[in-house]
Amino acid sequence: MTTATAPSDVVPQAPSVQGSATASASAAKPKSKTRALLFALPLIAVAVGGYWWTHRFVESTDNAQVDGEVIAVPARTGGTIAQVLFTENQQVKAGDTLAVLDDEIAKAKLAQAEANLEAAEATAEAAEADSRLAEINALGNKSVAEASLQTAQGGVVSAADQLKEAEASVKSTETAFKQAETDRDRSRKLLEQGALPQAAFDQSETSFHVAQANLEAARARLSTLRANIAVARSRTTEASAKVKQTSNVDAVVAQAQARAKSARAQVAIAKAARDLAKLELSYTRIVAPADGVASKKTIAVGQQLAPGQAVVQLVTPLVWVTANFKETQVANMHPGQPAHMEIDALPGVTLHGELESLSGATGSRFTLLPPDNATGNFTKVVQRVPVRVKVRDLPPGLVLRPGMSVELSVDTHG
Numbered sequence: 264m265t266t267a268t269a270p271s272d273v274v275p276q277a278p279s280v281q282g283s284a285t286a287s288a289s290a291a292k293p294k295s296k297t298r299a300l301l302f303a304l305p306l307i308a309v310a311v312g313g314y315w316w317t318h319r320f321v322e323s324t325d326n327a328q329v330d331g332e333v334i335a336v337p338a339r340t341g342g343t344i345a346q347v348l349f350t351e352n353q354q355v356k357a358g359d360t361l362a363v364l365d366d367e368i369a370k371a372k373l374a375q376a377e378a379n380l381e382a383a384e385a386t387a388e389a390a391e392a393d394s395r396l397a398e399i400n401a402l403g404n405k406s407v408a409e410a411s412l413q414t415a416q417g418g419v420v421s422a423a424d425q426l427k428e429a430e431a432s433v434k435s436t437e438t439a440f441k442q443a444e445t446d447r448d449r450s451r452k453l454l455e456q457g458a459l460p461q462a463a464f465d466q467s468e469t470s471f472h473v474a475q476a477n478l479e480a481a482r483a484r485l486s487t488l489r490a491n492i493a494v495a496r497s498r499t500t501e502a503s504a505k506v507k508q509t510s511n512v513d514a515v516v517a518q519a520q521a522r523a524k525s526a527r528a529q530v531a532i533a534k535a536a537r538d539l540a541k542l543e544l545s546y547t548r549i550v551a552p553a554d555g556v557a558s559k560k561t562i563a564v565g566q567q568l569a570p571g572q573a574v575v576q577l578v579t580p581l582v583w584v585t586a587n588f589k590e591t592q593v594a595n596m597h598p599g600q601p602a603h604m605e606i607d608a609l610p611g612v613t614l615h616g617e618l619e620s621l622s623g624a625t626g627s628r629f630t631l632l633p634p635d636n637a638t639g640n641f642t643k644v645v646q647r648v649p650v651r652v653k654v655r656d657l658p659p660g661l662v663l664r665p666g667m668s669v670e671l672s673v674d675t676h677g
């Protein structure tokens with residue numbers, strides 16, 4: 264028999280402590296999240312505002328790369344390569360010999376130039392000696408000619424005086440001859456008349472002959488002196504001509520000096536040719552113009568080079584960053600502003616730099632065919648302005664190579 268339980272016998276169960284705690288926690292969770300969110304929102308706003316405030320003057324771009332000097336080392340003369348003294352990507356110093364060309368022809372040209380120089384110097388020395396000798400001879404010849412002229416002129420004067428004396432002597436002897444002739448004729452008449460002895464007549468006859476001889480001698484001397492004065496005058500004329508001929512000493516000396524100067528100029532030409540031959544010989548050794556890494560070697564032993572042909576690309580240690588900013592970003596940029604950069608090849612490393620300069624034109628203006636917006640259909644494109652940034656305080660051991668990609672930001676607040 265089933266016994267029914269009275270309602271009064273059923274004892275009501277009180278709610279458990281665990282259940283009540285769970286319910287309380289569930290109710291409190293939304294309130295805690297809300298309070299946390301209310302506290303976080305101002306912090307987030309402050310953080311966002313601070314980030315915006317600190318970055319509102321910063322212009323960034325990933326269109327940037329490491330740039331540097333890459334020198335195409337040329338052959339300065341043509342020839343056949345005899346030696347190659349470097350390997351691909353070798354570190355070299357300024358002045359290191361990279362390659363040597365066959366130098367036999369250059370040596371022969373130098374020897375020829377040196378021989379020509381010696382010949383030119385000998386010719387110049389001879390011309391200078393001739394110049395000095397010509398000056399001495401010209402002065403001496405002038406002095407001799409002037410002395411000869413003076414002597415000849417003195418001879419003419421002396422001959423003229425002697426001629427006058429001889430003419431006077433002829434007149435005197437003519438008078439004496441006439442007197443002796445008269446005395447002889449008178450003595451002859453007296454002798455014929457018997458009024459004069461023969462001895463007296465003989466004496467007058469002798470005096471006549473003596474006077475006649477003296478007259479002939481005086482006339483002969485006069486003729487001789489006249490001939491002598493003609494000779495003296497001829498010598499004077501000749502000496503005067505020689506004086507005129509030798510009087511232009513300056514012209515003779517100038518002509519000799521000009522020949523010497525011309526010969527000395529030939530020496531200068533020969534020296535220049537010798538120096539050029541030396542240069543050509545030195546050009547057979549191709550040297551590094553600066554420190555750097557020799558990359559992209561394009562030569563081998565036995566290869567024929569032409570003047571100006573590049574043998575290697577030399578990458579120097581001098582590097583910088585070239586960033587291509589949009590034209591809308593460069594309004595407040597100027598040299599001296601700080602920059603920060605991250606190199607793709609160096610993750611986790613932030614480098615610092617300084618804006619060095621801005622290009623004078625956009626990159627498109629330096630292309631082979633610059634755009635001409637006046638022709639064809641026009642589509643506006645935001646242009647890029649190249650900006651050069653100097654890298655500062657590069658950490659030891661880090662190497663930047665031209666062409667590496669860079670993310671760059673510039674603080675335009677400064």
